[in-house]
Amino acid sequence: MELLSGAEMVIRALRDEGVQHIYGYPGGALLHVYDAIFQQDEVQHVLVRHEQAATHMADAYARATGKAGVALVTSGPGATNAVTGIATAYMDSIPMVVITGQVMSFLIGEDAFQETDMIGISRPVVKHSFSVQRPEDIPSIIKKAFHIAQTGRPGPVVVDIPKDMTTPTERYEYEYPKSVKMRSYNPVSRGHSGQIKKAVDLLLGAKRPVIYSGGGIIMGDAHVELAELARSLNVPVTNTLMGLGGFPGTDRQFVGMLGMHGSYEANMVMHHADVVLAIGARFDDRVTNGVDKFCPTAKIIHVDIDPASISKTITADIPIVGPARDIIKEMIQLVKGAQTGPDAEAAKQWWQQIDEWRARHGGRFDINDEGLMKPQQVIEMLSKVTNGDAYVCSDVGQHQMFAAQYYKFNQPKRWINSGGLGTMGFGLPAAMGVKMNFPDAHVACVTGEGSIQMNIQELSTCQQYDIPVKIICLNNQSLGMVRQWQDMNYESRHSQSYMKSLPDFVKLAESYGHVGMKVDKYADLEGAMTEAFAMTDRLVFMDIAVDPFEHVYPMQVPRGAMRDMWLSKTERT
Amino acid sequence: MRHILSVLLENEPGALSRVVGLFSQRNFNIETLTVAATDDGTLSRMTVTTLGSDKVVEQITKQLNKLIDVIKVVDLTEGEHIERELMLIKLKANSSAARDEIKRTADIFRGQVIDATPNTFTVQLAGSSDKLDAFINALSGASLLEVVRSGVSGIARGEKVLSL
Ligand SMILES: Cc1cc2nc3c(=O)[nH]c(=O)nc-3n(C[C@H](O)[C@H](O)[C@H](O)COP(=O)(O)OP(=O)(O)OC[C@H]3O[C@@H](n4cnc5c(N)ncnc54)[C@H](O)[C@@H]3O)c2cc1C
Ligand SMILES: Cc1ncc(C[n+]2csc(CCOP(=O)(O)OP(=O)(O)O)c2C)c(N)n1
Ligand SMILES: [Mg+2]
Numbered sequence: 001m002e003l004l005s006g007a008e009m010v011i012r013a014l015r016d017e018g019v020q021h022i023y024g025y026p027g028g029a030l031l032h033v034y035d036a037i038f039q040q041d042e043v044q045h046v047l048v049r050h051e052q053a054a055t056h057m058a059d060a061y062a063r064a065t066g067k068a069g070v071a072l073v074t075s076g077p078g079a080t081n082a083v084t085g086i087a088t089a090y091m092d093s094i095p096m097v098v099i100t101g102q103v104m105s106f107l108i109g110e111d112a113f114q115e116t117d118m119i120g121i122s123r124p125v126v127k128h129s130f131s132v133q134r135p136e137d138i139p140s141i142i143k144k145a146f147h148i149a150q151t152g153r154p155g156p157v158v159v160d161i162p163k164d165m166t167t168p169t170e171r172y173e174y175e176y177p178k179s180v181k182m183r184s185y186n187p188v189s190r191g192h193s194g195q196i197k198k199a200v201d202l203l204l205g206a207k208r209p210v211i212y213s214g215g216g217i218i219m220g221d222a223h224v225e226l227a228e229l230a231r232s233l234n235v236p237v238t239n240t241l242m243g244l245g246g247f248p249g250t251d252r253q254f255v256g257m258l259g260m261h262g263s264y265e266a267n268m269v270m271h272h273a274d275v276v277l278a279i280g281a282r283f284d285d286r287v288t289n290g291v292d293k294f295c296p297t298a299k300i301i302h303v304d305i306d307p308a309s310i311s312k313t314i315t316a317d318i319p320i321v322g323p324a325r326d327i328i329k330e331m332i333q334l335v336k337g338a339q340t341g342p343d344a345e346a347a348k349q350w351w352q353q354i355d356e357w358r359a360r361h362g363g364r365f366d367i368n369d370e371g372l373m374k375p376q377q378v379i380e381m382l383s384k385v386t387n388g389d390a391y392v393c394s395d396v397g398q399h400q401m402f403a404a405q406y407y408k409f410n411q412p413k414r415w416i417n418s419g420g421l422g423t424m425g426f427g428l429p430a431a432m433g434v435k436m437n438f439p440d441a442h443v444a445c446v447t448g449e450g451s452i453q454m455n456i457q458e459l460s461t462c463q464q465y466d467i468p469v470k471i472i473c474l475n476n477q478s479l480g481m482v483r484q485w486q487d488m489n490y491e492s493r494h495s496q497s498y499m500k501s502l503p504d505f506v507k508l509a510e511s512y513g514h515v516g517m518k519v520d521k522y523a524d525l526e527g528a529m530t531e532a533f534a535m536t537d538r539l540v541f542m543d544i545a546v547d548p549f550e551h552v553y554p555m556q557v558p559r560g561a562m563r564d565m566w567l568s569k570t571e572r573t
Numbered sequence: 574m575r576h577i578l579s580v581l582l583e584n585e586p587g588a589l590s591r592v593v594g595l596f597s598q599r600n601f602n603i604e605t606l607t608v609a610a611t612d613d614g615t616l617s618r619m620t621v622t623t624l625g626s627d628k629v630v631e632q633i634t635k636q637l638n639k640l641i642d643v644i645k646v647v648d649l650t651e652g653e654h655i656e657r658e659l660m661l662i663k664l665k666a667n668s669s670a671a672r673d674e675i676k677r678t679a680d681i682f683r684g685q686v687i688d689a690t691p692n693t694f695t696v697q698l699a700g701s702s703d704k705l706d707a708f709i710n711a712l713s714g715a716s717l718l719e720v721v722r723s724g725v726s727g728i729a730r731g732e733k734v735l736s737l
């Protein structure tokens with residue numbers, strides 16, 4: 001057997017796990033590991049400019065591929081800088097392995113230089129964490145870290161490695177384990193057949209059914225099965241923000257996103273449904289609105305791999321624990337084998353009703369021919385120019401909601417955004433993580449002038465590694481989402497929600513060696529955007545001036561029912 | 574309602590802090606908590622008593638089960654069970670009247686005086702938490718100097734066993 005140092009084992013184990021890129025930033029506690037990186041060329045290290053970006057890159061890689069991304073950060077400030085990224089992945093159940101350096105084991109607890117209790121700091125935002133106590137445990141710990149991150153309900157795992165576990169002169173026999181067995185970790189592998197049967201019976205007898213699906217369809221690779229089930233039952237489908245792309249956005253049966261900024265028709269369908277089939281979705285407060293008024297006439301079937309998601313906020317009538325794909329497959333078989341299919345007359349009436357709702361609002365917005373562009377127009381153009389199949393990596397704010405509403409996602413894993421934590425600064429590193437792994441795909445970062453400045457330093461990383469993403473900055477010169485709330489709830493007192501002293505983004509991009517474009521007329525938008533995407537080997541920063549007064553609608557009325565919405569600045573349901 | 578949860582977990586560094594952290598992070602209440610290694614040194618057994626509605630306790634159980642170090646969770650209050658808590662209580666005992674009173678009360682409760690000085694008695698008492706409360710109440714005439722309670726340990730009645 002080969003003898004390797006702890007530092008070498010870290011890198012070798014990553015290679016044996018099939019990892020191609022790791023995103024990181026060096027420091028004292030990791031010097032041995034960085035020396036091991038230097039001496040091999042199988043695992044490529046990407047040097048970011050801030051550790052937060054490393055975690056978002058790893059996270060976005062995971063969102064686009066389904067496999068855990070890897071970040072490597074040093075102890076102390078390196079580790080704390082990574083915490084936001086870990087929390088972002090945790091809230092959206094994204095598999096990730098974060099390796100953090102730690103001070104020498106015999107110094108732990110002495111307030112040593114660059115010591116922080118990373119296991120403690122990260123504890124509430126990890127699926128699990130390991131602290132290496134013996135160098136020879138490194139291979140098995142890394143194996144377990146990937147296993148835990150990627151199975152069951154995915155999530156981030158931290159591996160904290162004291163520097164003396166990586167000493168180059170101390171060598172150990174290296175063997176990467178082939179499999180993992182943990183008596184305390186056995187995710188549910190199939191749903192309960194009796195429950196599945198009950199669910200199908202309920203669905204077949206329903207008159208106003210709906211499927212509400214979320215991120216679990218995307219991460220659980222169940223979109224094909226979901227589409228088949230939806231077709232066989234002829235039911236409308238709505239997706240959460242995290243579930244977009246899990247059902248084709250241009251499909252007749254798709255009614256759009258639901259929830260706070262969901263479509264009028266999706267929220268109306270939910271409110272009036274008699275059976276709600278929730279799959280891989282967690283009844284988040286941005287979705288349910290007032291829980292006491294949520295779906296008053298519906299029986300709820302809830303399929304989720306995590307029992308803790310079920311009946312956490314909304315009590316399920318039929319809970320089913322297990323992986324979405326297998327459970328949906330079983331449902332499809334039962335529907336096929338059923339003696340009577342769904343009630344055709346009821347379906348006809350239900351769809352008639354849905355089409356009426358669609359006609360009532362249908363995502364319309366006012367266009368101002370004279371004044372500034374509307375952000376919605378920019379997203380519609382992005383959808384057109386990229387044929388609806390770009391990877392759209394978003395930041396957080398109004399632009400995120402517009403992207404979710406107006407870009408039609410027909411494939412899963414193309415819409416990459418921070419939903420649960422809502423992390424401004426996520427977009428650019430996320431786009432970078434995707435582009436590095438899908439160099440031939442169109443990758444757009446939809447952002448705002450506020451969010452982009454939270455990780456703007458990564459333009460430098462993009463230059464170093466030639467990462468030609470397209471930055472679509474909807475510049476409304478304000479923290480638009482905050483401002484909208486202030487308009488609606490604080491009589492337009494815009495406390496700290498404006499943006500003064502914005503940089504000249506064109507010059508800024510150019511100073512990093514990229515292409516900058518400024519667009520302030522709709523007439524120029526299509527040409528400019530087409531040109532930007534045609535420059536396949538250049539990063540283009542499109543600074544697009546949009547109407548600062550625009551609001552995102554529909555917007556649910558706080559603590560109301562699903563159907564209680566503002567449809568424009570003046571119209572309410 | 575009060576629930577007693579029995580938790581079997583890996584005897585690993587950090588496992589306890591994950592459990593305790595979970596309770597504060599998710600705003601769950603902990604009334605008492607006891608933990609120690611079992612006969613199998615790789616396992617710890619923990620008993621947590623908590624107050625909460627059935628819905629909350631269901632969430633607590635599910636969230637505990639989600640912790641990677643946790644192997645099994647059982648709500649003992651769902652079935653017949655035995656709970657015991659140990660109390661050490663130091664009382665002022667500087668007159669013969671006080672000493673007699675304490676001894677008598679301790680006998681009734683089947684407690685034992687395990688340490689004595691000319692001025693104090695220390696009594697050891699085991700039982701359900703209610704019984705320990707009752708003992709303290711019964712001694713309201715005496716002056717308490719110090720009370721140490723272990724928190725509840727619980728086990729199911731009969732042949733039910735919580736093991737791997
Ligand atoms: C500004 C802003 C506005 C927002 N507005 C909205 C809004 O209007 N509408 C909206 O929907 N969201 C909105 N969100 C997002 C919201 O906060 C939540 O992130 C989102 O609703 C959660 O999506 P989800 O229910 O699909 O759950 P996710 O967080 O994606 O969780 C996935 C669920 O699926 C389960 N799961 C995972 N894998 C599997 C599997 N293989 N099989 C079965 N189950 C599995 C998990 O256990 C989990 O319960 C907004 C966020 C921001 C930042
Ligand atoms: C790190 C972080 N800080 C604060 C917030 C609160 N927040 C949510 S949206 C928003 C404004 C975003 O502004 P911008 O990026 O310009 O997008 P816009 O809403 O204008 O489209 C703020 C401050 C957040 N989500 N993340
Ligand atoms: Mg803005």
